[in-house]
Amino acid sequence: MRCPFCRHSDCRVIDSREVEDGQATRRRRSCAACGKRFTTVEEAVLAVVKRSGVTEPFSRDKVVSGVRRACQGRPVDEDALQQLAHRVEEAVRAGGTAELPSHEVGLAILGPLKELDEVAYLRFASVYRSFSSIEDFEKEIADLREAAAGEAAEPRDREARDPVARRTGAGRGEATRE
Numbered sequence: 001m002r003c004p005f006c007r008h009s010d011c012r013v014i015d016s017r018e019v020e021d022g023q024a025t026r027r028r029r030s031c032a033a034c035g036k037r038f039t040t041v042e043e044a045v046l047a048v049v050k051r052s053g054v055t056e057p058f059s060r061d062k063v064v065s066g067v068r069r070a071c072q073g074r075p076v077d078e079d080a081l082q083q084l085a086h087r088v089e090e091a092v093r094a095g096g097t098a099e100l101p102s103h104e105v106g107l108a109i110l111g112p113l114k115e116l117d118e119v120a121y122l123r124f125a126s127v128y129r130s131f132s133s134i135e136d137f138e139k140e141i142a143d144l145r146e147a148a149a150g151e152a153a154e155p156r157d158r159e160a161r162d163p164v165a166r167r168t169g170a171g172r173g174e175a176t177r178e
Protein backbone atom coordinates (compact mmCIF):
# COMPACT_ATOMS: atom_id res chain seq x y z
CA MET A 1 0.00 0.00 0.00
CA ARG A 2 1.53 3.30 -1.09
CA CYS A 3 1.34 6.38 1.05
CA PRO A 4 -1.33 8.69 -0.44
CA PHE A 5 0.74 11.72 0.54
CA CYS A 6 4.25 10.93 -0.66
CA ARG A 7 3.78 7.68 -2.63
CA HIS A 8 6.32 5.89 -0.47
CA SER A 9 5.67 2.15 -0.55
CA ASP A 10 6.55 1.22 3.03
CA CYS A 11 3.64 1.78 5.39
CA ARG A 12 3.16 0.23 8.77
CA VAL A 13 -0.19 -0.96 10.16
CA ILE A 14 -0.68 0.61 13.57
CA ASP A 15 -4.24 -0.42 14.25
CA SER A 16 -6.67 -2.92 12.78
CA ARG A 17 -10.31 -3.44 13.61
CA GLU A 18 -13.37 -5.10 12.20
CA VAL A 19 -16.19 -2.86 11.03
CA GLU A 20 -19.66 -3.41 9.55
CA ASP A 21 -20.25 -6.53 11.63
CA GLY A 22 -17.00 -8.12 10.57
CA GLN A 23 -17.62 -7.66 6.86
CA ALA A 24 -14.73 -5.26 6.54
CA THR A 25 -11.43 -4.54 8.23
CA ARG A 26 -10.32 -0.99 8.80
CA ARG A 27 -6.60 -0.41 9.17
CA ARG A 28 -4.84 2.64 10.42
CA ARG A 29 -1.46 2.99 8.71
CA SER A 30 1.56 5.11 9.16
CA CYS A 31 4.01 6.02 6.40
CA ALA A 32 7.62 5.15 7.14
CA ALA A 33 8.90 8.05 5.04
CA CYS A 34 6.70 11.06 5.84
CA GLY A 35 5.12 9.79 9.03
CA LYS A 36 1.60 10.73 7.98
CA ARG A 37 -1.30 8.48 8.87
CA PHE A 38 -4.12 7.21 6.76
CA THR A 39 -6.88 4.60 6.86
CA THR A 40 -7.63 1.73 4.56
CA VAL A 41 -10.73 -0.43 4.47
CA GLU A 42 -10.55 -3.96 3.23
CA GLU A 43 -13.53 -6.12 2.37
CA ALA A 44 -14.16 -9.23 0.36
CA VAL A 45 -15.16 -8.43 -3.19
CA LEU A 46 -18.61 -9.63 -4.12
CA ALA A 47 -18.85 -9.99 -7.86
CA VAL A 48 -22.05 -9.53 -9.77
CA VAL A 49 -22.30 -11.38 -13.05
CA LYS A 50 -24.34 -9.47 -15.57
CA ARG A 51 -26.45 -11.12 -18.24
CA SER A 52 -23.76 -10.33 -20.79
CA GLY A 53 -21.31 -12.39 -18.73
CA VAL A 54 -19.36 -9.35 -17.61
CA THR A 55 -18.64 -9.23 -13.89
CA GLU A 56 -18.45 -6.12 -11.77
CA PRO A 57 -18.12 -5.57 -8.05
CA PHE A 58 -21.36 -5.35 -6.12
CA SER A 59 -22.19 -1.72 -5.52
CA ARG A 60 -24.62 -0.33 -3.01
CA ASP A 61 -24.72 2.87 -5.04
CA LYS A 62 -26.00 0.98 -8.04
CA VAL A 63 -28.78 -0.52 -5.96
CA VAL A 64 -29.68 2.95 -4.74
CA SER A 65 -29.73 4.48 -8.21
CA GLY A 66 -31.81 1.64 -9.62
CA VAL A 67 -34.34 1.89 -6.82
CA ARG A 68 -34.33 5.69 -6.84
CA ARG A 69 -35.57 5.64 -10.41
CA ALA A 70 -38.51 3.49 -9.38
CA CYS A 71 -39.20 5.83 -6.45
CA GLN A 72 -39.53 9.02 -8.47
CA GLY A 73 -42.33 11.16 -7.10
CA ARG A 74 -42.84 8.78 -4.20
CA PRO A 75 -42.43 9.71 -0.54
CA VAL A 76 -39.17 7.81 -0.14
CA ASP A 77 -36.21 9.72 1.21
CA GLU A 78 -32.51 9.22 0.67
CA ASP A 79 -32.13 7.65 4.08
CA ALA A 80 -34.65 4.94 3.27
CA LEU A 81 -32.86 4.22 0.00
CA GLN A 82 -29.55 3.82 1.81
CA GLN A 83 -31.13 1.52 4.35
CA LEU A 84 -32.69 -0.56 1.62
CA ALA A 85 -29.35 -0.88 -0.17
CA HIS A 86 -27.76 -1.94 3.09
CA ARG A 87 -30.38 -4.66 3.58
CA VAL A 88 -29.87 -5.85 0.02
CA GLU A 89 -26.13 -6.06 0.52
CA GLU A 90 -26.55 -8.01 3.74
CA ALA A 91 -28.93 -10.40 2.02
CA VAL A 92 -26.70 -11.10 -0.95
CA ARG A 93 -23.57 -11.42 1.20
CA ALA A 94 -25.40 -13.80 3.49
CA GLY A 95 -25.81 -16.06 0.46
CA GLY A 96 -22.17 -16.95 1.00
CA THR A 97 -21.04 -16.93 -2.62
CA ALA A 98 -18.30 -14.75 -4.02
CA GLU A 99 -20.13 -14.37 -7.32
CA LEU A 100 -23.80 -14.00 -8.00
CA PRO A 101 -25.90 -13.29 -11.06
CA SER A 102 -27.32 -9.77 -11.30
CA HIS A 103 -30.90 -11.02 -11.29
CA GLU A 104 -30.35 -12.27 -7.75
CA VAL A 105 -29.52 -8.74 -6.72
CA GLY A 106 -32.81 -7.67 -8.29
CA LEU A 107 -34.56 -10.44 -6.43
CA ALA A 108 -33.05 -9.26 -3.14
CA ILE A 109 -34.34 -5.76 -3.85
CA LEU A 110 -37.98 -6.80 -4.38
CA GLY A 111 -38.77 -7.79 -0.79
CA PRO A 112 -37.51 -4.70 1.02
CA LEU A 113 -38.86 -2.43 -1.73
CA LYS A 114 -42.33 -3.93 -1.36
CA GLU A 115 -42.24 -2.99 2.32
CA LEU A 116 -40.97 0.48 1.53
CA ASP A 117 -43.37 1.59 -1.18
CA GLU A 118 -45.80 -0.53 -3.15
CA VAL A 119 -45.96 1.75 -6.18
CA ALA A 120 -42.18 1.86 -6.46
CA TYR A 121 -42.19 -1.89 -6.03
CA LEU A 122 -44.62 -2.33 -8.91
CA ARG A 123 -42.51 -0.13 -11.14
CA PHE A 124 -39.34 -1.96 -10.26
CA ALA A 125 -40.94 -5.39 -10.57
CA SER A 126 -42.44 -4.50 -13.95
CA VAL A 127 -38.98 -3.86 -15.33
CA TYR A 128 -37.21 -6.60 -13.45
CA ARG A 129 -39.74 -9.28 -14.30
CA SER A 130 -40.41 -7.73 -17.71
CA PHE A 131 -44.15 -7.39 -17.36
CA SER A 132 -45.58 -7.45 -20.84
CA SER A 133 -49.28 -6.87 -20.30
CA ILE A 134 -51.86 -5.28 -18.05
CA GLU A 135 -52.65 -8.76 -16.74
CA ASP A 136 -49.15 -8.99 -15.29
CA PHE A 137 -49.80 -5.81 -13.32
CA GLU A 138 -53.25 -6.99 -12.30
CA LYS A 139 -51.87 -10.23 -10.97
CA GLU A 140 -49.13 -8.49 -9.05
CA ILE A 141 -51.59 -6.01 -7.58
CA ALA A 142 -53.94 -8.82 -6.64
CA ASP A 143 -51.04 -10.52 -4.85
CA LEU A 144 -50.24 -7.31 -2.99
CA ARG A 145 -53.88 -6.92 -1.95
CA GLU A 146 -54.09 -10.53 -0.89
CA ALA A 147 -50.91 -10.28 1.14
CA ALA A 148 -52.17 -7.13 2.84
CA ALA A 149 -55.58 -8.64 3.59
CA GLY A 150 -54.43 -12.13 4.46
CA GLU A 151 -51.62 -11.15 6.79
CA ALA A 152 -53.84 -11.31 9.85
CA ALA A 153 -56.82 -13.27 8.55
CA GLU A 154 -55.88 -16.79 7.55
CA PRO A 155 -53.04 -19.08 8.45
CA ARG A 156 -51.61 -21.00 5.54
CA ASP A 157 -53.08 -24.49 5.33
CA ARG A 158 -51.90 -25.41 1.87
CA GLU A 159 -49.88 -28.38 3.11
CA ALA A 160 -52.69 -29.79 5.19
CA ARG A 161 -55.09 -30.43 2.36
CA ASP A 162 -52.80 -31.33 -0.49
CA PRO A 163 -50.88 -34.57 0.20
CA VAL A 164 -53.81 -36.40 1.76
CA ALA A 165 -56.08 -35.76 -1.16
CA ARG A 166 -53.43 -36.96 -3.51
CA ARG A 167 -52.74 -40.19 -1.65
CA THR A 168 -56.35 -41.32 -1.40
CA GLY A 169 -56.98 -40.51 -5.02
CA ALA A 170 -53.92 -42.35 -6.32
CA GLY A 171 -54.38 -45.36 -8.58
CA ARG A 172 -58.04 -44.77 -9.12
CA GLY A 173 -57.84 -43.69 -12.68
CA GLU A 174 -54.96 -45.63 -14.16
CA ALA A 175 -55.30 -49.23 -12.97
CA THR A 176 -57.91 -50.71 -15.28
CA ARG A 177 -57.28 -51.62 -18.83
CA GLU A 178 -59.30 -54.80 -19.02
Ligand SMILES: [Zn+2]
Binding pocket: 003, 004, 005, 006, 007, 008, 031, 032, 033, 034, 035, 036
Ligand atom coordinates in the same frame (compact mmCIF):
# COMPACT_ATOMS: atom_id res chain seq x y z
ZN1 LIG B 1 4.33 9.21 3.13
